[in-house]
Amino acid sequence: MYKRILRLLCTVLCLLTGLVSRAQDSIPVEKPVMAEAMRSNGKIYVVIAVLVTILLGLILYVVRLDRKISRLEKESI
Numbered sequence: 645m646y647k648r649i650l651r652l653l654c655t656v657l658c659l660l661t662g663l664v665s666r667a668q669d670s671i672p673v674e675k676p677v678m679a680e681a682m683r684s685n686g687k688i689y690v691v692i693a694v695l696v697t698i699l700l701g702l703i704l705y706v707v708r709l710d711r712k713i714s715r716l717e718k719e720s721i
Contacts, residue, residue, distance in 0.1 A: 682688040
């Protein structure tokens with residue numbers, strides 16, 4: 645029963661995602677001026693590098709924390 649509800653929820657989510665992505669195509673999109681300026685100056689790569697560094701740090705922190713918690717759980721049993 646639980647798997648059936650989860651499968652239905654995932655199917656509805658996938659269908660809605662497709663619907664939203666098609667709705668975005670009909671709107672004329674102007675390129676943001678700030679993004680173009682950052683790209684032309686090469687600063688966009690600095691922003692991306694900072695974001696990747698932060699995300700990698702968070703992922704490593706969560707992995708280390710999970711290992712420590714797992715080790716503590718094994719020791720307490």
